[in-house]
Amino acid sequence: MIIDVVSAVLILTGSLLALTAAIGIVRFPDTLSRMHAATKPQTFGMILVLTGTFIRLNGHVDGGMLILTGLFTLITAPVVAQRVGRLVYREQSLGDEVIDEGDFTARRE
Structure with missing residues (x-):
């Protein structure tokens, strides 16, 4: 009985966090x-x-x-x-003509 309650609380909390992520x-x-x-x-x-499913x-x-999983x-x-953040950072930097110090290939127009 207690295991069912703990499992349900974990599953519902995880579901609410996933819902906030989607929003x-x-x-x-x-x-x-x-x-x-x-x-x-x-x-x-x-x-x-x-974790809740594993307990259940x-x-x-x-x-x-x-x-x-x-x-x-x-x-x-x-x-x-990290890959998405790096891509966005590089795209924004190149659009504003800012050269990243760690990037050795500068874009010139």
Whole structure:
């Protein structure tokens, strides 16, 4: 009975975080803000949902797949966010004719 309550609380909390991430993606004005909304609460929400599901399964064979799914999310989400953020930064910098100090290829017109 207590396990069911803990599982339900984790799943509902994770679902609410994923919902706020979706609302943030729609409502935020620029790409960097949207990227933050897409990575931070969505990843944490998914981990909470997976944890609640893992507790509810209670030793089922699919528990290992839930752990792998959570690890894959934790590994890939920061990498994707970093790549998107770098792309947006470079696009904005090149549009304003600002040269990044770490970039050795300057765009000239």
